[in-house]
Structures are given as C-alpha cells and as structure tokens.
Amino acid sequence: MNFLSNIKIGTKLWIGFGTVGLILATVVLLSIFKVSGSGVLTDRVIDLRAPTAKLGVELQNGLNASLANLRGYMLLGKDKFESARVADWNDRINPGLAKMTELSRNWTVEANKQKLATMKQDFAKLRQAQDEIASISGTVDNLPATKILVEQAAPQAAIMSKEITAMIDEEGSLKATSARKALLGMMADVRGSLGLGLANIRAYLLTGSDTFRVQFDAHWRKNTTRFKDLQRNRGLLSSTQSAAFRRFSSARNIFDPLPPKMFAMRGSDEWNTANYWLGTKAAPVAAAINVTLNGMIENQQRLMNTDAGIARESISALKWMLWILLGVGIVFAFGIASAVTRSIVKPIGQVVERVETLRNTDI
DSSP: GGGGGGGGGGHHHHHHHHHHHHHHHHHHHHHHHHHHHHHHHHIIIIIHHHHHHHHHHHHHHHHHHHHHHHHHHHHOOOOOHHHHHIIIIIIIIIHHHHHHHHHHOOOHHHHHHHHHHHHHHHHHHHHHHHHHHHHHHGGGSSHHHHHHHHIIIIIHHHHHHHHHHHHHHHHSSSSSHHHHHHHHHHHHHHHHHHHHHHHHHHHHHHHHHHHHEEEEEEEHHHHHHHHHHHTTTTTGHHHHHHHHHHHHHHHHHHHTHHHHHHHHHHHTTTTTHHHHHIIIIIIHHHHHHHHHHHHHHHHHHHHHHHHHHHHHHHHHHHHHHHHHHHHHHHHHHHHHHHHHHHHHHHHHHHHHHHHHHHSSSSS
C-alpha cells in the first residue's frame, strides 16, 4: 500500500468508500440477476404450469359431467338433464378450451400444442355425438324394433283383431251346427293366438328375453295352422264374414314378415340407437380425450416440479453466493479500511509529532 502514501487524503477516502460501494453494488446486482432468474421460473409455475394442470382437471370434470347428464337424459327423459349437459359445454368445456388455447402460446413443449389441437377436434366430435344422441333419445327412432311395432305391426294387428272379432260376433247370431261350432273354434284360436303372440312380441322388445320369442313362435305357428283351417272352410262364411276375412287376410300378409324383423333388430347391438351411439361414438372419443388430458396434466405437473426444483436450487445457490460475497466483502472492506486508515493516520501522526517537537523547541 506504499502507493497510497503519495495520494491525497480526500482521494484516499474516495478510494475506500468507492471500493466498498463497488462490492455492495456487485452483491446487489448478482442478487437481482439470480432473483430474476428464479422469478421467471416461479412465474412460469404460477402463471403457466399450475393453471394448465388446473384447466386439465376442470375440462375432465366438465367432460364427465356432460356424459353423466346425457345418460340421465337418456334414462329419465327429463329436460333438466339436457339443460345441464348444454350448460356443461357452454359454461365449462368451451371456456376451458379457450383458456387452454391462450395458455398454450407460452407452452415450452411442442408436442403438447399438437395434442391440444387434436383434443380440440375430439371435443368437437364428442359434442356432435352427444347432440345426436340427445336428439334421438326418447323418440320412436331410438328403438327401431319398437318403431316397426308401433308404425307397422300394431296397426295391422288391430285390423286383424277387429275383423276376426267381427266374424266371431256375427257367428254368434247364426244357427249353431257342428260345422259352425268348429268354425267358431277356428276363429277363437286365431284371435287368441294373435293376442298372445302380440303380448310376447311386446315382452321380447321390452326385455330381450328369448323365452318370449320362443313363445311367440309357438303361438304364431298355431295361428298359421288355424288360419289355414279357416281358409279351407271359408265356404261356410257369410258374405259379411267373407269380407271381414279378406280384410283380415290382407292385414295378416302385411304383418307376417314383421315379427322376424323386430326380433332381429331387438337382438342386435343397435336395438337402442342412443345407447349404441353412446358406446360407439361418444364413449371412445371421451376416453381418448381423457387419455390426452391425463397426459397433459401429468406433463405439466412434471414440468412444474422441474421448474420448482430449479428455482429452489437457484435460491439455494443465491444464498451460498451471498454468504461468500458477504465474507469477501468483509475481508476486502477490512483490508481497504485498514490500508486507508494506516495511510491517513501515519502521516497525521507524523505531523502531530513534528508540531509537538516544534512547540517544545525554543526557536
């Protein structure tokens, strides 16, 4: 520190305080730099990772709620379930997708952006499938076999029942003979087997149990046999009975091929269209969306944990750096203070000593 001996006192003070200030500024700047880096990671966790994971969970909840309300509407037909399903889309799913799309602009994993684009397409498919299911649910088109019964088979059965009943009623007013009694028995068997057959058709369409189909086949075979017997004895019919029998025969010809069609439709996987579409259209797409969302949530959680870990490491490193800089600063400050002090105090001491010498000297 001999170079300080040739420097003025004011300059020495400036050097001392300036060096301490430089050390302080270095510590502050390094701290700001480290804290800024940690702040970027923290902001990314708070403003990007956590909201994305939260939105993923919210989208899953909205998706599951929409499916639950759709099933409720399919089972009970109550409008409140359909209104709730529409609200799930308008208030939860669509806004969630919009927010996630906005967040995706800052995503750091390109694959997640591609998954989001695919998932948005899947959500559009799911909405269309759900709307189609809701529109057909509760209508006659939802049950094709029942539609045939209601629109085709039942009207013809009503005609047959009406005409055979008219024939039986008129037969009661005619003179009884053994032949006519047999004829009446044929008519009664035709009407009875028809009624029992219809009952088993309805039971089969309701339950899908083969027991009712087998019973229908037995009743319809009897109906066919007795109908042929009646046809062979139609010469015994009166003119009005003959006209009724012609109408009965015409309706029966239309009705006859319909039961096999109804049984085939009811026995297929598509007997309930809404359920079939739910299983083949909506459910697979919903499952794919859930897989994508689960992957995105797990990915964001991993990234969040990674960023949080880096932030913790950065803060820990900052603490160690500050302790080191504190030690270095104390050493430097002490050394500089000592050097400056010695460079100032020694000359001042010499001056004081000389003054004392001069004062004690008789000039």
